[in-house]
Amino acid sequence: MIDRPSANGQAVAHYVSDAPFDPHAEERREYKGKSRLAEASQLRLTWWRFRRHKLGLYSAILLLSAYLLITIVEFVAPYNVHSRHVDFIYAPPQQVHLFHDGAFVGPFVYGRTMTLDMDTLQRHYADDPAQVQKLRFFCEGERYLFWGFIEGNRHLVCPAEGGQMFLMGTDRLGRDVLSRIIYGARVSLTIGLLGVMTSFVLGVVIGGLAGYWGGWFDLIVQRITEMLHSIPSIPLWLAMAAIMPADWSPLVVYLGITFILGLLDWTGLARAVRSKLLALREEDYVLAAQMMGAGTARIIGRHLIPGFMSHLIASATLTVPGMILGETTLSFLGLGLRPPITSWGVLLTEARSVNVIALYPWLLWPVVPVIVIILAFNFMGDGLRDAADPYK
Amino acid sequence: ASPSAVSEPESLKSLVEAGKLPPMAERLPKTPRVIALTGPETAPGRYGGTIRRLISGPREIRYMPIDSYSRLIGYDRSFNLVPDILAAFEVQDERVFTFHLREGHRWSDGNPLTPEDFRYVWEDMFHDKKLYKGGIPNLFRIRDKEPRFEVIDALTVRYSWEDPNPDFLAELASPVATRLMMPSAYLKQFHRKYQSKERLEQLAKENGVEDWVALHQKMSRTVRPENPELPTLDAWMPRTSPPAQQFVFERNPFYHRVDENGLQLPYIDRVVLNVGSGDLVPAKTGTGESDLQTTNLDFADYTFLKSAEKRYPIKVDLWKRTQGSRVALIPNLNCKDLIWRQALWDVRVRRALSIAVNRDEINKAVFFGLAQPSANAVLPESPLFREQYRQAWAGFDPDEANRLLDEAGLARESRYGMRHLSDGRPCNIIIETTGEAGFESDVLELISDHWRRIGIRVFVHVSHRELFRRRIVNGETVMAVWWGLDNGVPTADMSPRELAPTADDQLQWPLWGLHHLSGGGDGRPAELPEAQKLLDLYHEWRRAAALAEREGVWHEMLSLFTDQVFTIGLVNGTLQPIVHSKRLRNVPEKGLYGFDPTSYLGVYMPDTFWYEGEA
């Protein structure tokens, strides 16, 4: 019954609401989700918000599956990494068909015939419609050693008996690009994560302390970052290459490289963290935390870093491709991963020539998973960012 | 046709007219070297044009003097020695060498080429304690004795040894020959004997070097033609001083060769070398940016280049590489690891490793089946070729290999298990590679597969070239990937030194080679009797005066070398794409490509290449 208490310029009538006054209404103020809100810890709250960010959620699921997949690449890949097919060198990707002559057959590929053009020395492959090679699923195929010691031969999908299935074509030794990409994921995905983690832990901790403590510590850390910064990575790599013991197994080399990638990468981040914390540490809530008796770790970790989270997340997602592809730079210098270790970077490095671009473009396929993974990291980062953003 | 009737090259006309350059007749020696171009593939041509080439670094300008290949004496296409700069030469018992110069032959600055230029080198350079601290180059010492150098007359010089020096002519004809003559008129200004101290100091300062020695060295370098001032006898003379991204070479107006029509060679006015990344050379070549490209192209680029023929006026040919083996596995017989050394000294092991390799597969997978599976031996193009050498332990027989290894005591528990060395370590071979050639890693991948079947696991270690060799010499590696004999097309006149432990850069026995090289001062004597035998045979070849005798020694060495499998050759006769402008004539369609003895393009005489149609 609220009348507009403005009788236009007239003196206001005394209006009194007829609603009864309930002094305790506020405490009983109910709305949906109240109890959940009260119960939930901050972590859970963040998770709830993250769940609402669909793209982020899907990306997280995709990444999770990718990381699960790398534990069972032997099963997922139709061929082994190193299986060669000398008769199918540089074979372009095969298409999966469902219908043959208008009849449904199920997923199958056509067999291939190869002719070698003796003039240009180019191999030409043609589908042979007479050969319908049905794909098999959960089938027995090439033998492999699961994680290097358990023997097996089950595959998710394999070509027909005696047939071939090169869905992404083959490379110069007739190796299946698809299988190599799948195997490559194992190294690439872990190298990315490991490297990013190393660099982040170092960057955040060192940068955080320098920014928060300031003073002498900052001075020293800044001089160290200056030093690391002023030496481009290339001479470092060259020096590394020179002193890396020859009999290190490829795995150790790989781990070492990852770690070093991370070790070298932190300076930029540390500086960013430091600069931001230099500003943030002046905020009152930091003072409040200090007065509560919070230790350095807590103040940096719980009060300061969250204020810089968006940048960190963005940086992390941007560093992942750097790490995945970082080894490609190294291979330019003769360091880095090498066959028989297979990674996306190795695959791309092998595709490093005009020949590939002009004649065998399918060897560039490994770019696609890199892009997908990076997009996924990015969108997941977005989701995390928003979930942690109190204003959202 | 008489020279005067023949027109000047367009590019020199104005200079001649302005009187800055004498007319062609006066520039040429009285008897120029006439090159007959009336073969089935060749034709006399005309002047003009620029050849653009691509190099991957400023260092590669050193290909110019190699390709240009004007030597006192040089090989022709059938590897006979012919006088080139020399009008004629005489050899007595392989001991006394008499060289006759062409009358009126001039350096590119117009100064005459005279015995004084030989003397300058011999006396003022080789025998200057400052310039050559260690004395005259090794090549001249036979049994530690120097030859006698004489100037016989205004056109004749002579070098005479007490003992035969059969390598001498071959050395002079080699791609990077020791220079017996230098433009003394020019160089004297940098020599302490002919120049005042003050002036030398000033010159050194101007050129950013420390003293006159460095100055003289810098100004007299011929291997990399970096000094445009330095007179040359080559077809083109350098016009750019580094650092630069583009190196220009212009025709030498005093060059000593003419075609049968009396046109002074080279036909081509200018050669321009553009520096760029080696990786880009195939791509750029494929877009017609090079008129004559041989380096930095790989067999794998052929398909791409061939497909570019349709778009750009280029022509792609395939030449045959002259290496005894394009890729070879080189066991290090001097490796530090005692157990491995013992194993590798056992010829059964070497043979087993060799026959366990499926060369056919390598050929097929990596070389389109166009190469020739072979041991590290001479090519059929060589008169010394025998099928037996090629096939020595080059078949594929894993069973036999297994048997040999069993016999040699590299035990294996089961049919599929890994072998063990005598001290119980697993048979893991670390193969050292420079990783420079892309196909090496492919080949190694195939080999690791092949050798796994005989119970040997392969690890690949990549190191930079300097490190690579250092590690081998230090005995830190057991095996390396390299190529086989540099010269796969030798004649009996050419030195068989590559087959015996004669040099420290021989990866299978660097220490034994060093021992020989240093005259016993360094390294170790060849410890395997077979290797020692090779060395003895080599000495025998050097003493042999008659061709037939040399041939005999060569065969003996080849059969011993291949039978002992000192190096495990894989394939040879691989092909090298040679790309040239469609308009460029006289480039042979088929040829042999290699450093030794063809000097890359050298024996095919790029000075005779010419452009058809309008420039």
Add this chain to the structure above:
Amino acid sequence: MLRYILWRIAVMIPTLIMISMLIFTIIELPPGDYFESYVEEMRAIGEKADMQEIDELRARYGFDKPAPLRYFNWITGFAHGDFGYSFEYRLPVAAVVGDRVWLTILVSTVTIALTWLIAFPIGIYSATHQYSWGDYGLTLLGLIGIAVPNFILALVMMYFANIWFGISIGHLMDPEFLGKPMSWAKMQSILEHLWIPVIIIGTAGTAGMVRRVRANLLDELNKQYVMTARAKGLHPFKVLIKYPLRLSLNFFISDIGSILPSIISGAEITAVVLSLETTGPMLIRALQNQDMYLAGSFLMFLAVLTVVGVLVSDIALALLDPRIRLQGGRSK
């Protein structure tokens, strides 16, 4: 402030000395020296090197002396402007670096300027229009730029630039201008070639910058002072520029230290792939050949730039945000 700057400049000297030692060690670390690699290079094409000459050169440049002595000679040379001697080019270092520096600066500054010109508007747009199609689209594009290795991008772009526009592959100019003095036509040719390296070097940087600008801006957009500024009636764009953008620039300013040297060194690997006439390939070659004075002096030059850049960045930081106390410890 003045005192702070003086103090920092004083600190630079020991820092640079440390860096020079580090550089020297790193260059020394690979076994062997220039002459060895030179011999190898000759061997590669079958030549034999004249070991005598090499030994002589070794002695001349003190390679038979212990490393500390050589370091000392090198670093004292620095003090009177002698940057050493390039073995490869047989020239003093300063002469070798020469005009490559200018081309490098050209490429780098154009790239960096373009990166910023593109990244900032896009970043701002992405932050203010979070989850719009524009945001998604630009993110996607940028990330693809990041995810494709530069060398592949370089090859692909060069290949198609050649096929479609007939631009010669690689280099910063058409071959006929190489080594020629600057002219109008040469300039034109350079501009024609410039876009490829700029795009290639720029893509990854731009995308990264966009994402960072966006992230940092998003954090600031909801602050109270933005509301105050809006309550003043300020145009939203100006609000953005003056307040949240300035506060979000912190990360960017902190990175100035690495911008300066990167202007000079250029993107080495890309430059190698593209055969650019910049300093990057020269540096790599010098490193690989162990042309140690060339490499060392160049690295030292970069180090000086870094150290200066870091100082500039610190000062800019204090100017950007007056709350920042560069000298003080944790409490006021």
Add this chain to the structure above:
Amino acid sequence: MVERSDLLSVDRLGVRFPLIGGSLEAVRSFSMRVKPGKVTALVGESGSGKSVIGRAIMGIETPIASTEGRILFHDPATDQEVDLLKLPRDGRQARHIRGNRIGMIFQEPMTSFSPVHTIGNQIEEVLKIHRVLDGAERRRQVEDMLGLVGFEKPDRVFDMYPFELSGGMRQRAMIALALICRPALLIADEPTTALDVTIQAQILKLLKELQDKLGMAILLITHDLGVVASLADEVVVIYRGEVMEAGPVEVIFRNPGHAYTRGLMAAVPHFDMAPGERLKPLREIRTDAKALLSACAAQPQPTSPVLLSVRNVTKTFLPKSASGFFSRASDRVLAVNDVSFDIKAGETLGLVGESGCGKTTLSKILMRGLSADSGSIIYHGGDGDIDVLAAGGRALKTLRSRLQMVFQDPVSSLSPRMTVRSIVSEPLQIHERAEGPERMDVVRRLIAAIGLPESALGRYPHSFSGGQRQRIGIARALALRPDLVICDEPVSALDVSVQAQILNLMKDLKSELGLTYLFISHNLAVVNYMADRVAVMYAGRIVEIAPCEVIMRRPVHPYTKKLLAAVPMADLDHPLDFALIGEPSAAAKKKWARHFHDEGDPANLAHADLGGGHLVLARRTVDARELLS
């Protein structure tokens, strides 16, 4: 008939904020109006939606909030009526009105300025947007305005950064910003909370003048009924987003119709309260103080009668603008000047003083949030003395659990990215008090004790009202059951009812657990209610310190006297005499008796003991009797 429109009429406004799994309806169907040239006061409990309404009128509420209804603004200058809610969010028209026609003073002046731009720059900007003036003229106008709001050296303030100003100074800068364009309507959201009463009076006087001179209307959002009584023409009482009562100020004060309004009136603390008399909040939250904090380990009770002794503490600041390339020592600000006093165990020491006189600085020094230039502070705890300024390690840790602080600025002292739950439980976590569910219990009880719903636990600080945030700060400070709580304006943002509730709680804790408070406040009635002794600060020095009654009844120092005269009463019969008290403090200082002036040398002054713990800062030469007379 020509309709003489209201300047602003709000019609059935509703504002709703989304929250996880639901939403919060902050304002519902709310209607009111503001007449041109008149002052409408909006009063109501903390969290009732007052600020939200203010922001909604300005059109600057966060975009995630959904609004409905109409807000009609009739601009007298153009005689056009627009619905502010319908205007494009940041369109030209909306921008023209904002800052120019409608000015707003934000409730949280401390955080409303950009930290990286100078005060002058930010105020000047408004002129830049809406007026065509040259730079010098702008600066002149801004400095004038700064002078009007009570800055003594406007030219210096112009170049200062917000973080260099005290809370009250920032609030005044905010007022200057809102007024600089002489808007037709001023939305003043708690404009004087951080100001001491003398300056408050000065500001109110300024507002009044502008109102009279320019016909500026004011929507005055405040909980200080005294201010309402002095300034307002009409009053709207709001409770939980709804209008409870509205009408002319006379009616509301003399004849409140709604139970809620009556309750509010009753909760106002006043000077003639009997000692021990309790405030009457609308709802008494009976918390068992012991149970509330029982979970925290009982601590050894302080044995010494003096809990904290402060001796000769001095602190100077070097302003940023002066710390450029060439700094001059003369620019230094002496924020705390040779301050000495004791806090006895179990007492409440009130600290009052002019805005910017150094109270916050002093309290931060006590907490070791700032380092003192000189002086000493000794804490006489249950387990030995601790030198506060030098403590480290264990001693510091103990200190941190014994001394707690409620910050003057509730916004910036709460980590923006922590939920209330994390914020309140953090001190417990740090000092490892109570574990798991038990800790949650403590947190829940604390939240209930300060009158917030439990659902607040899962929300972030920014989503609370000013008063709510302030209470969160209090809860956090109490969580550890400290010995000494330094409260810097702990209830300035609270309406009288909630204030009563909180004050009662604090009193209970004090009597039951023996807590000690250092209570900084501008509200002398509150100080009167809480404090046992009161210290009065002026320009960095304590000018008078005495038991509460003595100060309130028999002040000696002229500044104290002036303070007491400036207290606004929630009583229409005692309006403030603006002419008398509204004069700037510099001017007032000139009128001080001679013996209170230092005449350029601070050493001339010393504390004269008037007996009974009554000390006054005066000339050394003067004796006590002279002062008392």
